[in-house]
Amino acid sequence: MVVKPALWALLLLGLAMLIVWPRWGLLAWWQRQRERRERELREDALKHLLKCEAEGAAASLLSLAGALRVGDGAAAAIVAELERGGLAGVEGGRLRLRPAGREIALHVVRSHRLWESYLAERTGEPEARWHRLAERAEHRLTPAETAALAAKLGHPLYDPHGDRIPASGDGLTEESGPALENFSPEQPFQIHHIEDEPETVYAHLLRLGLRPGMRGYILSRDDAKVRLWADGAEYAISPGMARQLSVRPLGGVTAAALRGERFLHELPAGGRARLLGLTGACRGAERRRLLDLGFVPGSLVESALTGPGGDPTAYQVRGSLVALRREQARYVRVTPLPGGTP
Amino acid sequence: MNPSSPAPAPAPAVEEILAQARRLREGIPGDIHEHLVESLYADAGRIAERSVSRPDRPARPTFDRTLDRIVTSRVWGLPVMLLLFAFMFWLTIAGANVPSQWLAGVLVESGHPWLRGLADAAGFPWWLRGLLVDGVYLSTAWVISVMLPPMAIFFPLFTLLEDFGYIPRVAFNLDALFKRAGAHGKQAMSTMMGFGCNAAGVVSTRIIDSPRERLIAILTNNFALCNGRWPTQILIATIFLGRLVPAHLAGLVSAGAVAGVALLGLGCTFLVAWLLSRTVLKGQVSTFSLELPPYRPPRLWQTLYTSVLDRTLLVLWRAVVFAAPAGAVIWLVANVRLGEGSVAEFLISGMNPFGLALGLNGVILLAYLIAIPANEIVIPTILMLTALVARLAGVGEGAGVMVQSDSPAFVGEVLRAGGWTVLTAVNLMLFSLLHNPCSTTLYTIYKETGSARWTTLAALLPLGMGVALTFGVATVWRLLAS
Numbered sequence: 001m002v003v004k005p006a007l008w009a010l011l012l013l014g015l016a017m018l019i020v021w022p023r024w025g026l027l028a029w030w031q032r033q034r035e036r037r038e039r040e041l042r043e044d045a046l047k048h049l050l051k052c053e054a055e056g057a058a059a060s061l062l063s064l065a066g067a068l069r070v071g072d073g074a075a076a077a078i079v080a081e082l083e084r085g086g087l088a089g090v091e092g093g094r095l096r097l098r099p100a101g102r103e104i105a106l107h108v109v110r111s112h113r114l115w116e117s118y119l120a121e122r123t124g125e126p127e128a129r130w131h132r133l134a135e136r137a138e139h140r141l142t143p144a145e146t147a148a149l150a151a152k153l154g155h156p157l158y159d160p161h162g163d164r165i166p167a168s169g170d171g172l173t174e175e176s177g178p179a180l181e182n183f184s185p186e187q188p189f190q191i192h193h194i195e196d197e198p199e200t201v202y203a204h205l206l207r208l209g210l211r212p213g214m215r216g217y218i219l220s221r222d223d224a225k226v227r228l229w230a231d232g233a234e235y236a237i238s239p240g241m242a243r244q245l246s247v248r249p250l251g252g253v254t255a256a257a258l259r260g261e262r263f264l265h266e267l268p269a270g271g272r273a274r275l276l277g278l279t280g281a282c283r284g285a286e287r288r289r290l291l292d293l294g295f296v297p298g299s300l301v302e303s304a305l306t307g308p309g310g311d312p313t314a315y316q317v318r319g320s321l322v323a324l325r326r327e328q329a330r331y332v333r334v335t336p337l338p339g340g341t342p
Numbered sequence: 343m344n345p346s347s348p349a350p351a352p353a354p355a356v357e358e359i360l361a362q363a364r365r366l367r368e369g370i371p372g373d374i375h376e377h378l379v380e381s382l383y384a385d386a387g388r389i390a391e392r393s394v395s396r397p398d399r400p401a402r403p404t405f406d407r408t409l410d411r412i413v414t415s416r417v418w419g420l421p422v423m424l425l426l427f428a429f430m431f432w433l434t435i436a437g438a439n440v441p442s443q444w445l446a447g448v449l450v451e452s453g454h455p456w457l458r459g460l461a462d463a464a465g466f467p468w469w470l471r472g473l474l475v476d477g478v479y480l481s482t483a484w485v486i487s488v489m490l491p492p493m494a495i496f497f498p499l500f501t502l503l504e505d506f507g508y509i510p511r512v513a514f515n516l517d518a519l520f521k522r523a524g525a526h527g528k529q530a531m532s533t534m535m536g537f538g539c540n541a542a543g544v545v546s547t548r549i550i551d552s553p554r555e556r557l558i559a560i561l562t563n564n565f566a567l568c569n570g571r572w573p574t575q576i577l578i579a580t581i582f583l584g585r586l587v588p589a590h591l592a593g594l595v596s597a598g599a600v601a602g603v604a605l606l607g608l609g610c611t612f613l614v615a616w617l618l619s620r621t622v623l624k625g626q627v628s629t630f631s632l633e634l635p636p637y638r639p640p641r642l643w644q645t646l647y648t649s650v651l652d653r654t655l656l657v658l659w660r661a662v663v664f665a666a667p668a669g670a671v672i673w674l675v676a677n678v679r680l681g682e683g684s685v686a687e688f689l690i691s692g693m694n695p696f697g698l699a700l701g702l703n704g705v706i707l708l709a710y711l712i713a714i715p716a717n718e719i720v721i722p723t724i725l726m727l728t729a730l731v732a733r734l735a736g737v738g739e740g741a742g743v744m745v746q747s748d749s750p751a752f753v754g755e756v757l758r759a760g761g762w763t764v765l766t767a768v769n770l771m772l773f774s775l776l777h778n779p780c781s782t783t784l785y786t787i788y789k790e791t792g793s794a795r796w797t798t799l800a801a802l803l804p805l806g807m808g809v810a811l812t813f814g815v816a817t818v819w820r821l822l823a824s
Contacts, residue, residue: 123553126624154375157368167364285552289631291379298384304407305634308416309518312527314634318383323514323632325521 040139042087044068045078046105049088049097059095106166111146112138113159113166118149120160121284128203130160131196160283162193162212162246180245181226185218186255189247190280191230201244208235210245213280217255229255231279232263232330262336264315265329267303273334275299275317282331294318295332406637413508419515426508427534430499434538435572438491445487454480472673476743481669481719484744485661488718492569493654496538501649505640509534513632523612524619525562526555527632533559533611536566537604540783541657543568544790552630554623558615560787561800564779565610567603570717571774575600577721578774581754582767599771607775614803622799660782664715668781672712672723672744676730690731700809701769701816705731705760710773714781717774719744725753728760765819769812776808 019026048067052059065075079095082088087101097105115137116130125133141149150156150165159165183189191214196202216230226242228235267273277297278287294317295301304321305314314323324332367374412418457479461471503509509531517527528550536543543563550556567575579599584592675686686708694704709723722744728734729745734756745756757766778801779787788797 129624286630288375288379289551291376293631293633294383296380296383298387305410305414305514307518308414308419308515311521312514312517312630312632314410314514321634321636323517323527323634325517325630328630 036139038081041068041070041078042081042085043104043108043139045075045082046087046097046101047108049095050102050105050109052095053097061095064095107143107146108138110166111141111149113163114146114149114153114156115141116159116161117153117156117165121153127160127206128199131199131202160212161196162191178246178248180218180228180242180247181239183218183247183249185220188215188217188250188253188255188258190215190250191245192248193246195244195246201241205237205241205244208237209233209281210235210237211281211283213283215250215253215258215280217258229259231281231333232261232266262334263330264301264303264324264332264334265313265326267301267329267334267336269303269306269313272300272302272337274337275301276333276335279331279333282328286328286331290328290331293322294320300337301332301334403636409637410511410634413511414515423512423515426503427537430496430503431537431572433499434492434496434569435576437495441491441494442487445490446484449483449487450480453483469677472677473670477669477671477673478666479669480744481665481672481715482662484719484722485665485716486658488573489570489661489716490654490658493539493542493657494650496569497542497649497653498646500535500538501645501653502640502642504531505638505645507635507637510632510634514634517632519612520615523615524623525558525615526550526552526630529555529559529562529615532563533566533608536563536568538569539653539657540564540566540568540779541660541786542653544783544786545653545656547790554619557791557796558618558623560790561618561796561803562611562614564783564800564804565607565614565775567607567775568717570780572600574717574721574774575603575771577750577753578767578771581750581757582762582764586764603771603775606772610776610804610807614807657782660785661716661780664781664785665719668712668715668719672726675708675712676726684730686727687731690727699816700773700812701765701819702773702812703761703766706766706770706773710777714778716780716782720774721753725756728756732760734759765816768819769815772815773808773812776804776811778802778805 017025022028045064045068048064049059052063057063061072061075061079064079065072068075068078070078079088079090082101083090085100086098087104088095088097090096112134115134119125119130119133120127156165180189180191191210191212194202194205194210194212210230214230216228219227219229219234221227221239223239225236225238228237228242261276262273263279264273275295275297278290278295282290299317302316303313304316305323307313307323312323312325313329314321315329370377413422454475457475458471461475466474500509512534513527513530516530520527520529529547531549532543532547534543535546540563543566544560547556547559547563550559576596579596580592583599584596587595675689676684678685680688689708690704692704693707697703697705697707705724705727709720709727713720713723725745726743778784784797784801787800788794791797
């Protein structure tokens, strides 16, 4: 029979084509994957150099290998590749960015922070995943796409962690304020930035409910834990976690005044209050929605109706009746007014 | 500016202005959009204060306050809601009977033979007459006559309640429940709409403004037992379950069984929403706010117009578009011969072992496969296929012609001749609740989500649950019976 060998030959030919076909074959696919991985590593290396530059720290082969989680040999190969491309070079024993490399690194950082803003504003993705998703998106976006994204988001200046989104052509300025651990008790502050690495610590802080923009002060501090007051609630965190929070001193307000702040969810049924504003923890679409509904400073609110299960509560504000869940009402700062209608 | 952006480089003067604008913007503390909204409200408030005179009365009428107290009260909220909806369903089911029969009389009983005669007079060959008249026309006519009247009653009633302002209060009442499942209170509205028609329910999820909660509402809408499945449930419960008990309890038992299936559907809604929000749709409620509009007398004509046009006709049109080709397929599988028997018999005997393992049979599985355009034509297709396979004489008008089911006793006879037991009936009721949505709904899900992946999940998730549940019930049933 000649049919059988012919069949085998056909099968082998098919298999070979599957592997070596110019654009769709396995080899081509594998090659593309490798190129992509290498490009991502190069971009991450440039990002590391940019961050070191902004922080005024010296970048070395060792710090690069640590940041990229690769061996020293691989890091050296990446640096050699960057030097060949004119993106970075060694000056005075230090790794430094060249203008072309700085432009790429800025684009990557910009894409990362814009993507995080996008996730925060337009999607329901949980905050703990933003960083990881943005780490992937930053290598995918082209400059044109990044520009379109910025335009779509209204050219935001800060990402949801409180980091500045660099404009292209700008430098990167790391203006993280002093860490919370350096603050003395009773000194009012506003949380400015929450460091998103390492991820587990970040996720824990988020779970507790701490967000950039919240205002508070330290209640007490010892070696084991830091107790702090922020936007109407008490939080206890370890000193290590307190190091992840950078804060800014808050002028014109005392700790006692912060302690005395009232929030909408504390309003008793039938109670009336004047609105002071939304807390910094309320962001993105949620914040805009509340503003649109009339939850702006100066509005009068009345707790008009409580749901059968005690939640949500409907509030009369600017002539309309709007139901909010307890978590949303917590975002609204108010001054209670005496004499609510029954 | 961005060197790699496609726009031509602006002149230096423009660049300078833009740079200055950026510097100025950076000098503004806080969020610029927020300042805009706040100043808009401040200005609007000032203007209104100067130029609008208000008669001396409270911000909310006493009537609204009193009514809200009652419909959202811990004691009366739920009973009022249940009574209203029970009344609505009763009105829909009872009220749809008369126009449905009238439409069936015109379109099916007189229209069908008349068209057959016309086709014969025009000299159509038998297969063309069968394909067009018995297949395409009959299934389309069937879908219209059983689908149109209930929808034309249910949707206006629902829209009237919505317009009056009651439906948002239901969402308000049930929000705590939906919150536990990780969903949005407004899903209460789309679920209720789903009891009328899942396709309309999926469309009505547009009111949920956060994308994650909206997807949950879309994916779980199918668990609301729609109008097309109520008659199946009632018919099967009457024929098989009502007979298990003495005659005076029969009505109660079958009604209880149908209500039980509907409640099981609600349970699945919450369970699946809970599972989805902990697996593929993780995340927080991105936005939540629920406006409770003031009560107002419903605008009757406008309501009728919009509900008939937007909801009823849209859904009906989509159903007809899918029913016509399905009619052709139904006729073809019953008439195209493959060796010994028809394609239908071939497929049924192939699927029978799997069907029996689920406590169903091959006929049911094939019927769900080819009657995918609308749940309304499942029972007529099952009857036709059963008669075909069991070679019952005197049932229906031949292969591929769907059988009318006016009398439960007659349907019961046909089905028992097809080998149905109480287990088959129970599992059919369960499978009718838990299977893939009809193609009209699937198409609507695709249109609303714009994603083939979510549409696939929406189809496979309930189907998988249905297969698992019927298999479990059948296994336990057989263990207990042996």
